[in-house]
Amino acid sequence: MISDYRCFFCFARAFEKLITRHGFSVEEGNLFTHEMISLFFKKWGSLTMPEFSREMHYILRRHSGNPDPYSTEKKFSNDQALEMVPELMEIIGNSPDKFSTALRIAIAGNIVDFAANDDFNLKETVNKALSSDLAIDHSTELRNRIRKAGQVLYLGDNAGEIVFDRLFIENIGHGDLTFAVRGGPAINDVTMDDAIYTGMTEAAGVISTGYDAPSVIPEKSSETFRELFRKADVIISKGQGNLEGLIQLNDDRIFFLLMAKCETVAEYLKVPRGSKVVVNPQLME
Amino acid sequence: MISDYRCFFCFARAFEKLITRHGFSVEEGNLFTHEMISLFFKKWGSLTMPEFSREMHYILRRHSGNPDPYSTEKKFSNDQALEMVPELMEIIGNSPDKFSTALRIAIAGNIVDFAANDDFNLKETVNKALSSDLAIDHSTELRNRIRKAGQVLYLGDNAGEIVFDRLFIENIGHGDLTFAVRGGPAINDVTMDDAIYTGMTEAAGVISTGYDAPSVIPEKSSETFRELFRKADVIISKGQGNLEGLIQLNDDRIFFLLMAKCETVAEYLKVPRGSKVVVNPQLME
Structure with a gap:
């Protein structure tokens, strides 16, 4: 844990x-x-x-009496990220390695997190992510595994961030990719409403985990989700919350994409706080 | 409470x-x-x-294993306040109402509090205290009561602040005034060491409460202190900690001198946060 x-x-x-x-x-x-x-x-x-x-x-x-205390922030984050789409699509389009560029943008989107820190600069984070190295980079293996995969499961994290996930998913271009949202409001995490609002439902199949923790916890999820989780060949897990819920599975199908936003997670991954990583448990030291 | x-x-x-x-x-x-x-x-x-x-x-x-985690801050606060003494003595000396000026300076010294907030400006606070009103001002009654008092007990609060208490005590000029310090390290509160270091022992009798909470809690104090507490005609209580320990006594001999540094105390006194007050329970609404 x-x-x-x-x-x-x-x-x-x-x-x-x-x-x-x-x-x-x-x-x-x-x-x-x-x-x-x-x-x-x-x-x-x-x-x-x-x-x-x-x-x-x-x-x-x-x-x-308020079931969704972060609803305003979620809408703001989605809108802010949607505004950046044309610019980001141009950056990705002009890039020599679209997969890698879109992946970095998706990780940068992980900065949107009102639980850990509500004072962040999305544009600055994206620019930094495009020009700096990943502290742990198992993205080549991720790309190879996606190429061979029959089914890909993508575990969403935060509102706002989902827009960048969509850009990445469009550049993955996999025929059978499903994006998972939380089963109900959990901090500023994505729910089905956010997937619809940001157009994710047009880019991928979208499924609810059926559980409203700010993480994927397979044993608490719906049977439909668990079945998908069992069958997926590659699982892309975004953010700290999903890492916290899934790391103990030591499942080598999972690639964790995140920014290490707090000391606890940064120390666990043995990277400096603020680092961006693509980590597969099998490839960890 | x-x-x-x-x-x-x-x-x-x-x-x-x-x-x-x-x-x-x-x-x-x-x-x-x-x-x-x-x-x-x-x-x-x-x-x-x-x-x-x-x-x-x-x-x-x-x-x-550290019995006194604030020892460095305490020395720093004492030294910082001691440096201001010549300037403050001049301000008091030139003032038309030395008692009132020295009292305001003593209350301003209550800003020194590493538990509530370690980011404060002592000089600025003193200047403000000299030019602004007290939000509750029972100081005329305090002055009258001191005049008639046989014994005065002054309950100290923080290191640094004690230097300004000394200036006030010198201006009170009462023949039988005792200054009480904590029985041992309690945050940055004054102990006998601070009383000696800042010259308080030359300005007044100094007694330990015999208990090391950051407040005066009569029932936990030494018999010697309790005897003094029982016999005092006027009790000057500095700071929030002493207020928290003594307010429920509803003792009309006590005058609470403090800055309301947090919302909880400010609301209790019905004054804006940051206010400086001289409060006697009997005279409260």
Whole structure:
């Protein structure tokens, strides 16, 4: 399990902001915070961070009545990313290696993450991603494996980011690729609404995992999704949340594409914080 | 009890910084953080914030082996304040109302607080305090009560701040005034070492409370201190910590002098955050 005490403090920061945003009274804030402390006290060491996140958001929902606290940010992220599409398509089109360029853009899109950090610059991140190296680069193997694959499963992560995933998927050009979205609101993660809004449904088959944690947790997912997960020849997993949910499977079909946005994940991958990586567990040292 | 969920998040911020500062390993950080969560889970609603703070610092001490994590800041604060003494003495000396000016300077010194916020500007705060109104001002009553008092007890708060307390005490000019320090290291609060280092021992009698919470908690204090507390005619209580420990006594001998540095205390006093106040419980609305 990729998690340590720093995740708790990261959660505390995120949920303190959400308490403020929801305009909780002091009494509501007390009740919510005590439930948060209670959850961490009782489940420390037994839940993964995406599972904690799901539980915490359910508690928040019960207190606030708001099932989707990041809906505004999600729309903003999608719109911001959609605006960049013509420019990015030109960059990819003029590139000598379209797959590699589109892959870097897709990873750069992983910067959109209101849970870890709501202060990011999408355009700057894309420019950086295009000019800098991947800290771990198993993309050649990924490309070879996609070429031979009968079925590809692409596990989505955040709103906004999904637009760049679409550009990458269009450049993968695989005939049987399915994009997976969360089964319901989970932080700013993509749901079916985002897939429709951003045109992902036109670029690939889209499926819901059937579970609303900010990660793919196969045993909690729908039977349909699990069947697809079992049958896929290559699985492209975007972002930290999916890494946290899937890394313990040690499944060599999975390629994790992400920015290491926090120290905990960066240390796990043995890369500097902020690094962009394409990692296959089999090829890890 | 002046405390709510915001205090928990404030604690989380402070102790995350301390974990980093002490260079804890991930495993030590995990153990410490779980003990923190456990303490809050078990004692929520039953301990005051200064008591929580004391417990947390004991846990930190056990993990770090460092009994006084703020010793460097304390020396820095004392030195910084001592450097300002000639200038402040001149300001007080030239003032038409020396008591009032020295009192404002003493309250401004309350900005020194590494637990609540380690990013403050002492000189700027003093200048502001001299030119702005007190949000609650029971200082005329304080002055009258001191005039008639046989014994005055002055409850110290932070290092650095103690230097300005000394200037105020010298201007109070009472023949039987005792300054109380904490019984041992508690955040950046004053101990006997600070009283000696800053010359407080030359300006007043100095006594230890005999207890090392960042507040005065009479029932936990030494018998000598409690006797003095019982007999005092006027008690000047500096800072938020002392307010949190003493407010529930509803003791009309106590005048609380402080800056309301956080929302929780500011709301309790019904003043804007950052306000400077002289409050007597009897005179509160």
